Amino acid sequence: DAGVTQSPTHLIKTRGQQVTLRCSPKSGHDTVSWYQQALGQGPQFIFQYYEEEERQRGNFPDRFSGHQFPNYSSELNVNALLLGDSALYLCASSSTWGAGGNQPQHFGDGTRLSIL
Amino acid sequence: AQKVTQAQTEISVVEKEDVTLDCVYETRDTTYYLFWYKQPPSGELVFLIRRNSFDEQNEISGRYSWNFQKSTSSFNFTITASQVVDSAVYFCALSGDGGTSYGKLTFGQGTILTVHP
Numbered sequence: 001d002a003g004v005t006q007s008p009t010h011l012i013k014t015r016g017q018q019v020t021l022r023c024s025p026k027s028g029h030d031t032v033s034w035y036q037q038a039l040g041q042g043p044q045f046i047f048q049y050y051e052e053e054e055r056q057r058g059n060f061p062d063r064f065s066g067h068q069f070p071n072y073s074s075e076l077n078v079n080a081l082l083l084g085d086s087a088l089y090l091c092a093s094s095s096t097w098g099a100g101g102n103q104p105q106h107f108g109d110g111t112r113l114s115i116l
Numbered sequence: 117a118q119k120v121t122q123a124q125t126e127i128s129v130v131e132k133e134d135v136t137l138d139c140v141y142e143t144r145d146t147t148y149y150l151f152w153y154k155q156p157p158s159g160e161l162v163f164l165i166r167r168n169s170f171d172e173q174n175e176i177s178g179r180y181s182w183n184f185q186k187s188t189s190s191f192n193f194t195i196t197a198s199q200v201v202d203s204a205v206y207f208c209a210l211s212g213d214g215g216t217s218y219g220k221l222t223f224g225q226g227t228i229l230t231v232h233p
Contacts, residue, residue, distance in 0.1 A: 033220065042120075042207055042223030043161070056220045088159060094219075102149040102168060102213070105221060107161035 002027055004108035006091050012114045013081050021076040021111045025093030031055075032074040033105060034066060035090040043090055049074055078113075086115045118143045118217050120210050122224035129198055130232050137193045137227045139208030145169075147213040150184065150191045151221065155205040167191060198231045205229070 005024045013019050025032050031050045035043035045058035049068035068074045072093075078085055092105035119142040129135045141150065152164040165175065167184050175182045179196045195202055205228050209221040 031219070035221075042209075042225050043221070045220045045222070048219055056216065056218065058220065090159075090161065092161075092221075102166060102211070103219070104151065104163045104166050106163060107153075109158060109160045112159075 004091055004093050004106055006089075006108040006111050008111060009109070010112045010114075012116060014116050015081055015083060017081050018077065018079045019081060019113065021078075021089050021091075021113070023074045023076070023091030023093075023108060025072050025074070025091075026106050029093035029095050029106070030072050031094045031103070032068055032072065033092045033094070034074070034076045035092065036060075037088040037090055037110070039087070046076070081115050083115050086113060088112050118145075118148075118210050118212065118222040120208050120222055120224035122206075122208055122227050124227045125225070126228040126230070128230045128232065131200060132197050133231075134194060134196050135198050135229065135231075137195075137206050137208075137229070139191045139193065139224060141189050141191065141208070141210045143210060143212060143217070145212035145214060145217055148217070149211050149213070151209040151211070152182065152191075152193050153207045153209060153223075155207060155226070157204075161207070164193075195229075198229075200231050200233055203229055203231045 033048040034046040037043040048056040052068045063079045088110040090110045092107045094103040094105045121140045148169045150167045153161040183192045205226045208224045
């Protein structure tokens with residue numbers, strides 16, 4: 001049973017560039033969330049997708065956007081990259097957003113994004 | 117707004133010692149959920165436990181136990197007879213059941229636990 005998979009594992013970009021990160025949820029899960037984890041900090045919620053729609057959004061600028069596909073996989077796009085965007089980006093999946101906020105979220109290994 | 121505070125930044129113990137990780141939370145939701153996650157050096161967050169706000173029973177799973185006290189807004193995590201493999205960063209997290217807190221996790225800053233042989 002495959003868990004949450006993310007790609008790529010590592011990525012190096014320069015300021016001003018754009019990046020796309022990808023996530024495949026755990027089998028049986030239909031809800032995908034994205035988190036940003038700066039070094040030494042706890043993860044910060046970016047947004048959550050269910051039925052191909054953004055359902056919740058954290059305090060992140062519009063430079064951060066996402067998409068969910070019919071097969072439940074998801075992408076996180078970040079435009080006009082800043083040095084402060086350097087972080088570990090974690091994808092999490094859970095079963096049925098509509099079932100309630102108590103669903104445990106299962107995380108992938110993350111994508112380490114470095115901005116030069 | 118929801119908030120989770122883990123006052124202990126780092127804890128260092130010797131193997132076989134018991135260790136307690138503290139977690140205090142703030143929320144305006146009537147119904148909410150508390151979680152603990154473990155993050156080993158590989159980076160993946162591993163789900164350990166979920167607790168509902170209306171269930172204050174303590175829980176034990178092997179060497180792990182959790183003490184939920186609604187009166188003090190605390191959800192502490194104890195590892196009994198710690199082992200080197202327990203070394204990791206531990207996060208306490210909170211989600212609500214309505215409005216802007218629905219389905220999204222608010223994490224604490226994490227506690228780095230180091231268990232020495």
